[in-house]
Every structure is written in C-alpha cells, then in structure tokens.
Amino acid sequence: MAKRFLKQVLTVGLVLALCLGGPGMSAWAMTDQQQLVMEVWRIVNRSYLDESFNHQNWWFIRQRVLRQPLSDWETTYEAVQNMLATLEDPYTRFLPPQQYQSLQTNTTGELLGVGLQIAKDEEASVLRVIAPIEGSPAEAAGLLPRDKILKINGTPTTGLTLDQAATRMRGAIGTQVTLTVGRTDQPPFDLNLVRDQISLNPVSAELRSAAGLPEFGYIRLSQFNGKAVAELKAAIQDLEAQGAAGYILDLRNNPGGLLQAGIEVARLWLDRGTVVYTVNRQGMLGSFDATGPALTADPLVVLVNQGTASASEILAGALQDNARAQLIGDVTFGKGLIQSLFDLSDGSGLAVTVAKYETPNHRDINRQGIQPDQIVTAEPIPRSQFGETADAQYQAAVELLAQSAQTSLYASTGSDLGDEL
Numbered sequence: 072m073a074k075r076f077l078k079q080v081l082t083v084g085l086v087l088a089l090c091l092g093g094p095g096m097s098a099w100a101m102t103d104q105q106q107l108v109m110e111v112w113r114i115v116n117r118s119y120l121d122e123s124f125n126h127q128n129w130w131f132i133r134q135r136v137l138r139q140p141l142s143d144w145e146t147t148y149e150a151v152q153n154m155l156a157t158l159e160d161p162y163t164r165f166l167p168p169q170q171y172q173s174l175q176t177n178t179t180g181e182l183l184g185v186g187l188q189i190a191k192d193e194e195a196s197v198l199r200v201i202a203p204i205e206g207s208p209a210e211a212a213g214l215l216p217r218d219k220i221l222k223i224n225g226t227p228t229t230g231l232t233l234d235q236a237a238t239r240m241r242g243a244i245g246t247q248v249t250l251t252v253g254r255t256d257q258p259p260f261d262l263n264l265v266r267d268q269i270s271l272n273p274v275s276a277e278l279r280s281a282a283g284l285p286e287f288g289y290i291r292l293s294q295f296n297g298k299a300v301a302e303l304k305a306a307i308q309d310l311e312a313q314g315a316a317g318y319i320l321d322l323r324n325n326p327g328g329l330l331q332a333g334i335e336v337a338r339l340w341l342d343r344g345t346v347v348y349t350v351n352r353q354g355m356l357g358s359f360d361a362t363g364p365a366l367t368a369d370p371l372v373v374l375v376n377q378g379t380a381s382a383s384e385i386l387a388g389a390l391q392d393n394a395r396a397q398l399i400g401d402v403t404f405g406k407g408l409i410q411s412l413f414d415l416s417d418g419s420g421l422a423v424t425v426a427k428y429e430t431p432n433h434r435d436i437n438r439q440g441i442q443p444d445q446i447v448t449a450e451p452i453p454r455s456q457f458g459e460t461a462d463a464q465y466q467a468a469v470e471l472l473a474q475s476a477q478t479s480l481y482a483s484t485g486s487d488l489g490d491e492l
Contacts, residue, residue, distance in 0.1 A: 102141065103416075103417070104141035104142075104143070104144065104146075104147040105137055105141060106416070107147055107151065107415060107416065107417055107419075108133065108136050108137060108141070108147065108150065108151060108154070109133070109137075110415055110416060111151050111154070111155070111165065111415070111421055112129070112133040112136075112154070114413050114421055114423060115129070115155070115158075115163070115421075115423055116129060118411065118423050118425045119158070119163065119352065119423055119424065119425070120351065120352050120408070120424045120425055120426055120427065121158070121160075121352060121424075122352045122353075124157075124158060125157060125158045125159050125160075127157060132154055132157055133154070136150050136151070136153075136154050144417070148165065148167050148419070151165045152164070152165050152232065156232070160424055161190070161191035161232065161233050162233075162408055162410050162422065162424050163410070163422060163423050163424045164232060164233060164234050164421075164422050165234075165419065165420075165421055166234060166419055166420040166421065166422065167419050168417065168418040168419050170234055170237070170238065170419075170420075171418070171419050171420035172418075183241065183244065183266070183267075183268050183269070184237075184240055184241040184242070184266055184267075184269070185207060185208045185209045185240050185248060185250075185264045185266055185267075186203055186204035186206070186207020186208055186209045186210065186267075186269045187200060187203055187204070187207070187209040187214065187240065188200070188201040188202050188203070188204065188326035188327075188380075189201060189220065189233060189236060189237070190233070190380075190404075190406065191232075191233055196229055197219050197228075197229075198219065198220040198221075198228040198231070198233075198236055199217055199218065199219055199220070200214055200215065200216055200217060200218040200219075200220065200378075201216060201326040201327075201378060201380045201404055201406075202216050202324035202325065202326045202378030202380070203215075203324065203454075204269055204271065204293070204294065204326075205272075205291075205293040205324075205454055206269060206270070207267075207269050208264045208265055208266065208267055208269075209264060210453075210454055212262045212263075212264050213262070213453070214250075214252065214262065215254070215378075215451045216324060216376065216377040216378030216404070216451075217255075217377050217378075217404075218252050218253065218254050219252065219253035219254070220236065220250055220251070220252060220253075221251040221252065221253050221259055222249075222250070222251035223236060223239040223240060223248065223249075223250060223251075224239065224248060224249050225249070225251075226239065241266070242266045243266065244266055244267055244268055245265060245266065245267075246265070246266050247263055247264065247265050247266070248263075248264050248266065249261055249262070249263050249264075250262050250264060271293075271294065271296055271298070272293075272298070272302075273292060273293050273294050273295070273296055273298055273299040273302060273303075274290065274291070274292055274293075274298075274299065274302035274303050274306050275290070275291045275293075276288060276289065276290040276291070276306035276307075276309070276310060277289055278310055278313045278314075278315060281469050281473070283473050284316075284317070284469065284472065284473040285316035285317070286313070286314055286315060286316060287315055287316060287317040287318060287319065287472060288306075288307070288310035288315040288317070288318045288319070289318075289319050289321070289458055290303070290306055290307070290310075290318060290319070290320050290321065291321040291457065291458070292320065292321065292322055292325055292336070292383075293324070293325055294325055294326060294327065294328045295325075295327055295328030295329050295330075295332035295333050295336070295382040295383070296328050296329065296332065297329065297332070299328070299329075299332045299336060300332050300335040300336055300339075303336055303339060304339055304366065307339060307366045307367060308366060311366065311367055315367075315369065316369055316370075317369045317370040317371070317372075317472045317475065318367070318369060318370070318371045318372070318472075319371075319372050319373075319374065319458075319465070319468045319469070319472060320371060320372070320373045320374070320396070321373075321374045321457060321458065321465075322373060322374060322375050322379045322383045322386065322387060323374050323375060323376040323378060323379060323400060323457065323464070324376065324378035324379070324454060325378070325379055325380070325383040326378065326380045326381065326383070326404075327380045327381025327382035327383050327384070327406065328381070328382050329382065330382055330385070330409055332382060333347075333381075333382030333383070333385040333386050334346050334347065334359045334385070336386055337361065337385070337386050337389040337390065338361050338362055338363075338365075339365065339366050340365050340366070340367075340371060340390060340395055340396070341361035341363070341365055341389065341390070341393055341395055342361060342363040342364055342365045342368075343360075343361050343363055344360065344361050344389075344392075344393040344395075344431060345358050345359070345360050345361075345389070345392075345393075345431040346358075346359045346360060346361060346385070346389045346431070347359050347385045347388070347389060347428050347429070347430065347431070348428060348429040348430075348431070348433065349409060349426045349427070349428050349429075350426055350427050350428070350429060351425065351426045352426075357426075361393075370472055370475035371390065371395060371396040371397075372396060372397055372398075372399060372468045372471050372472045372475070373386075373387055373390055373391075373396045373397070373398050373399070374398075374399055374400050374464055374465065374468055375387050375398050375399070375400040375401065375403050375441065375443055376400045376401040376403070376464070377401050377402065377403065377404055377440075378404065379400075379403040379404060379441075380403065380404035380405075380406045381404075381406045383403070384403050384404070384405075384406065384407070384436055384440070384441055385428060385430075387403065387441050388430030388431070388434065388436065388441050389430065389431060391430070391441065391444065392430050392431035392432040392434075393431060397444040397445065397471060397475070398441065398443035398444050398445070399443055399444065399445045399447055399464060399467050399468045399471060400443050400446075400447055400464045401443070401446065401447075401448060402440040402441065402442055402443070402446075403436070403440040403441045404440055405436055405437060405438045405439050405440035406437065407427050407428055407429075407435055407436045407437030407438075408424050408426075408427050408428075408437060409424070409425055409426040409427065409428055410422045410423060410424050410425065411423055411425045445467065445471065447463060447464045447467045449462075449463040449464050
C-alpha cells in the first residue's frame with residue numbers, strides 16, 4: 072500500500088514537472104518574452120469577468136503558449152493575442168506598445184487616423200461602426216452608426232480582431248485608406264478616407280431660445296475622454312450664469328470612453344441616487360453614487376441614438392432611472408461591459424473585461440441598449456445638422472423641454488400661492 076501511494080505521488084510529480092517544462096522553466100530562468108506571457112495570464116486569471124474562461128482550462132492554454140519558441144517580441148505578441156482569442160471576447164485584447172500609446176493619447180485628447188469608433192458583433196463576427204468622431208475624416212465621409220466595415224483596403228474584416236482592424240485603419244497623415252461599407256437596404260460601397268490628426272474637444276455648448284420657451288442650454292457631449300468632465304462642468308456653470316432655464320444634453324453618436332468620466336458627468340446632474348452598479352465574476356455588486364449637490368436642478372432632456380454607447384449609456388441610464396431626465400431618440404447601442412487597462416512591463420498594455428454594469432434600476436443593457444422615454448426615429452443626418460431645423464429628434468426635445476419647463480413653472484407658482492393663502 073505504501074509503495075503504491077509513493078508511486079502515485081512520484082507520477083503526479085513527474086506530470087507536473089513535464090507540464091511546467093522542467094527545471095529550465097522556473098520563474099527566475101524565464102526569458103523576458105515568457106515573463107510577459109505569464110504577466111498577461113495572471114492578470115486575466117484574477118480579473119476576467121467569466122471565471123470559466125469561455126469554458127476551457129486557462130492554465131493549460133498558458134502552458135501551451137509557454138512551450139512555443141518565443142524568440143522575439145513579434146512572435147510573443149502574436150502568441151499572447153492568440154491566447155486571448157480563445158476567450159472569444161473582442162474587448163479583452165493585447166495592445167503592443169505603439170497601439171497602447173495611441174489608445175492612451177485617444178483618451179487624453181488627440182487621435183491620429185480616420186476617427187472611427189468600432190465594435191465587433193460577437194454573434195455575427197461583423198465589424199460595426201459605433202460612431203464616427205466629431206470633425207473626423209470618417210464623419211466627413213458620411214459613415215453612420217451601425218454601418219458594417221466589410222473590408223479595409225480590400226482585406227475582409229471577418230477574421231480581424233478589433234485592434235488588427237484599427238491598426239489597418241491607422242497611418243501617416245495624408246495617406247488614404249479604402250473602407251468597404253455595408254449599410255441596411257444598400258449594396259456594399261467603397262469610401263476613400265484620408266488619415267488626419269483629430270483634436271478631441273468633447274464639449275460644445277451654447278445658450279438658445281425657442282418660441283414659448285425660456286432660454287435653455289444646448290450641450291453636445293461627443294465622448295468621455297480626459298477632458299470631458301472639466302469641460303462639461305465649465306459649460307454648465309457658464310450657461311447657468313447666463314440664465315439658462317433648462318437643458319438639452321445631446322449624447323447622439325457618443326461612443327463612450329472612460330468609465331470614471333461617465334460617472335463624474337452623471338454626478339454633475341444628480342443630487343443623490345445611484346449612478347451605476349457593477350457586477351464582477353463572483354456576482355458581487357459594487358455601486359457608484361451621486362455625491363451632490365448637482366450644478367443645476369433645471370429641467371433636462373437627453374438625446375440618444377444607435378451611436379450612444381458604453382459610458383454614454385451609463386449616463387443616460389442614470390439620469391433616466393433617477394427621474395432626472397427624459398430620453399428622446401432611438402434605442403442605444405448596447406455595450407454593457409467594463410474593461411480595465413493594465414500596464415505591462417515591456418510598455419504594452421492589456422484591456423480586460425472585468426465586470427458588467429447595470430443601471431440604477433438593475434437593467435442589464437448589454438446587446439439590448441436603453442429604451443428612450445420617447446422614440447423618435449429619424450433619417451440619419453450629418454452631425455453638422457444636429458440641433459438644427461432639419462433635426463427631428465432635436466425639435467422633439469425642444470417641445471418636451473418646453474412642457475417640462477412649463478410644468479416646473481406651474482409647480483413653483485402653485486407653491487407660492489399656497490404659501491400666500
């Protein structure tokens with residue numbers, strides 16, 4: 072019995088040694104390339120939302136990668152990307168140093184390329200446009216939310232990851248890229264875009280007037296980058312000083328950005344209440360709450376469409392569920408997953424899906440989107456016409472704001488009369 076037990080122990084030890092690669096694979100003897108694989112594996116192992124790792128043995132996948140000849144960084148980066156591809160999650164991805172630097176620049180205020188936010192339709196494996204960035208070559212060319220990008224310079228996008236597609240669209244200023252676009256009820260067509268440097272100014276705001284309505288603030292928020300919170304706060308304060316009696320916040324074609332920026336923007340409008348719940352892989356709920364006071368209590372209408380995604384949906388859901396604003400437009404994009412960015416030792420980065428979010432009323436909007444209070448379906452128009460006469464959704468928002476302002480005025484007057492009586 073003792074001999075049999077000893078034999079089993081020795082067998083298990085031998086199997087483990089073979090799986091780990093023997094003494095030459097100890098941590099201190101690993102190459103820099105192998106260390107990077109281990110670094111990526113550990114982050115995903117402890118942070119990834121799906122603890123089943125797409126119903127596969129995540130440890131075994133690591134060992135399979137480590138047994139490959141990782142002789143240079145290019146080979147290693149490809150191996151890491153293939154390892155992550157087994158998760159079948161387009162948002163969990165490896166970013167080589169140059170791509171990672173480009174992403175960090177994007178979130179802080181500048182971008183080089185065509186100015187297109189894209190997503191991968193997981194079920195159909197189709198590359199879709201979330202929204203073109205304001206003032207970008209993609210917007211000037213007429214790309215619309217939910218357009219399909221079928222080819223990039225003649226290469227089909229079906230087998231490309233998000234980052235591979237983005238890399239093919241990036242390039243030197245003045246160079247051209249051809250996108251083959253699929254659009255509902257139209258045959259595929261080609262668009263030639265000239266790459267450029269894009270300045271990301273997320274906020275535009277002005278005081279406006281309309282018949283039967285006191286002056287109001289019209290604010291367009293194009294994305295949630297590092298400038299968004301400070302610029303929006305300054306815009307609201309300026310409009311308040313000018314006497315704005317209500318607001319229209321335009322989140323159409325806003326593809327999102329930084330989660331924390333979305334939360335902080337919601338806090339500018341809310342005195343109290345939950346902004347968003349996050350749910351990790353253990354099912355544990357976290358929450359972010361309003362900290363008050365809000366910058367204004369004036370009536371608020373929010374414009375959304377199919378290009379309203381991610382952090383924009385967090386903001387729209389928070390304002391809707393807390394009865395702070397009414398939403399007008401189309402059902403939003405439906406991206407309810409949260410990624411964290413991790414710095415890696417070689418200067419590259421790792422984006423990992425770490426949680427999903429729910430609105431204050433515990434709505435899971437991933438792949439479903441947020442339903443506006445008032446659906447106003449309109450033909451797509453250029454962003455340059457947002458907020459103008461031809462903008463049916465904006466005109467509906469003005470009408471609703473007029474009703475809200477009138478209701479608010481009546482409530483205030485009735486209260487005063489009650490005090491006098």
